[in-house]
Amino acid sequence: MITHIREFRARLDLTQNQLAEAVGVRRETIVYLEQGRYNPSLRLAHSIARRLHATIDELFDFSDEK
Amino acid sequence: MKTRKKFSRKRRNTILVIVLALPLFAGDIALIMRGTTPLAEIGLPFVLTFAVFIALYSIIRHKGGEKIEYDERSLRIEGRAFAYSWYLSFYAVTLLLLNDNLGLLKISSGQVLFLIIAVMLITFFINKYFLGRRGDLED
Numbered sequence: 724m725i726t727h728i729r730e731f732r733a734r735l736d737l738t739q740n741q742l743a744e745a746v747g748v749r750r751e752t753i754v755y756l757e758q759g760r761y762n763p764s765l766r767l768a769h770s771i772a773r774r775l776h777a778t779i780d781e782l783f784d785f786s787d788e789k
Numbered sequence: 790m791k792t793r794k795k796f797s798r799k800r801r802n803t804i805l806v807i808v809l810a811l812p813l814f815a816g817d818i819a820l821i822m823r824g825t826t827p828l829a830e831i832g833l834p835f836v837l838t839f840a841v842f843i844a845l846y847s848i849i850r851h852k853g854g855e856k857i858e859y860d861e862r863s864l865r866i867e868g869r870a871f872a873y874s875w876y877l878s879f880y881a882v883t884l885l886l887l888n889d890n891l892g893l894l895k896i897s898s899g900q901v902l903f904l905i906i907a908v909m910l911i912t913f914f915i916n917k918y919f920l921g922r923r924g925d926l927e928d
Contacts, residue, residue, distance in 0.1 A: 743857065744856060744857070747857065747860065748857060748860035748861065748862065749857050749858075749859075749860050749862070749863060751862075751863075752860050752861075752862045752863075755862070755924040755925070758924070760923070760924030760925060761862055761924045761925045762925055762927065763861070763862075764861055767861060
């Protein structure tokens with residue numbers, strides 16, 4: 724899984740901490756999400772997408788998986 | 790003005806664990822070395838030390854600015870770590886039963902309880918650590 728959270732976060736000048744607090748998760752979870760090592764729940768993906776003014780499709784790319 | 794780079798949160802927590810754990814467990818070892826507490830009875834002091842350590846660690850972490858203690862990822866990981874720990878403890882109990890039936894090692898009921906608690910705690914924290922490092926339950 725490839726994520727574009729970091730790029731969208733940078734555009735809004737948000738820190739990992741600020742994003743984590745906004746969506747109600749630990750900063751560590753944002754770190755793993757940005758590295759594509761954590762598969763979030765639909766609810767969390769939706770919260771992040773809303774906070775970053777993006778769609779889930781824009782943030783998460785599963786095209787590398789079969 | 791030049792600012793000094795602070796420790797990362799992960800490194801700070803590791804240092805915290807070492808700073809807290811060392812004197813507490815050193816106290817238990819000192820008890821054994823002085824001979825006031827026989828090795829066979831060290832189970833209770835170790836369990837109490839562990840409880841004090843966990844309480845202190847939780848308080849310091851909370852005061853240190855960890856606003857969100859649990860989230861969906863940490864709960865998933867802890868749940869899986871508990872499940873693995875339960876399975877391993879079950880095997881440990883089976884081994885202890887086998888030992889009792891075969892009469893291989895003579896151990897008191899206190900030692901049996903201590904061993905089970907130790908297996909439960911140690912396997913839980915090891916599982917939690919490795920799952921946490923991996924990032925998710927599935928690769």
